[in-house]
Amino acid sequence: MDIDEELKEFVSDYRLNLYDCHEHDTFEEYRTGLRQVFETVRYVRDKEKLQEIMEENRETYSRIDSETRDMLEVVANIKIPEEYRVMETGKERYDMCNAFEQMRLEGFEEGIEKGIRVLIKAYQELGMSQDIITEKCAEKYELTKEAADRYVKECCV
Numbered sequence: 001m002d003i004d005e006e007l008k009e010f011v012s013d014y015r016l017n018l019y020d021c022h023e024h025d026t027f028e029e030y031r032t033g034l035r036q037v038f039e040t041v042r043y044v045r046d047k048e049k050l051q052e053i054m055e056e057n058r059e060t061y062s063r064i065d066s067e068t069r070d071m072l073e074v075v076a077n078i079k080i081p082e083e084y085r086v087m088e089t090g091k092e093r094y095d096m097c098n099a100f101e102q103m104r105l106e107g108f109e110e111g112i113e114k115g116i117r118v119l120i121k122a123y124q125e126l127g128m129s130q131d132i133i134t135e136k137c138a139e140k141y142e143l144t145k146e147a148a149d150r151y152v153k154e155c156c157v
Contacts (some may be wrong), residue, residue, distance in 0.1 A: 033068030036061060036096070040076045047104070054097050063093040072096075113151075116141055120155040130156055 003011055021027070021038040030038065037056075043050040054061045063086065064072075072078045084099040085092055116137055121134040130152050138148035 030037050033065055033071070036064055036068055037071050037075060040072055040078060044076050044078070051100065051104075054100060058097055062095045062097045063088060065094050066092045066094065069094045069096075112141065116143075117155050118154055124156065 021042045024042065025036070027035045027038045027042075039053050040050065043053060065079075069080050070090075072080065078138045080094045080096055084095045086095060087093070119140065120133055121138060123136060128136075134145065134148045134152045137143060137151060138145050143146070143151075
């Protein structure tokens with residue numbers, strides 16, 4: 001390697017092995033939190049597969065250590081809130097299974113709310129009255145009349 005003499009003291013020349021977890025389908029050979037990190041990074045875009053893996057390994061995923069949690073936040077951009085912290089034999093653990101399920105439910109709820117708002121706007125553009133829009137939203141989304149009315153009033157302002 002050709003390096004300027006004055007820079008040589010700042011440069012290390014050693015072999016670096018890179019591991020791409022996307023090139024692997026299983027990580028059973030790992031017995032530490034690294035396994036959960038690799039599995040999560042590998043399947044972070046395939047929520048169904050990740051949930052399947054978490055269910056198969058529920059005991060492990062429901063009690064990951066704080067170092068694994070920190071690593072997941074950095075490499076997979078997954079935030080496991082403090083509310084999922086449990087103490088186990090004096091050590092901090094995090095319940096990733098419940099955190100993941102809660103995130104999925106929140107995403108589902110956000111999608112429903114967005115759908116309701118889109119429907120209301122579409123009915124508005126068709127010139128329907130607020131009463132009919134309320135009735136249609138309650139019917140389509142199985143809402144109470146009061147809940148549908150709140151969405152309509154919020155969107156029709």
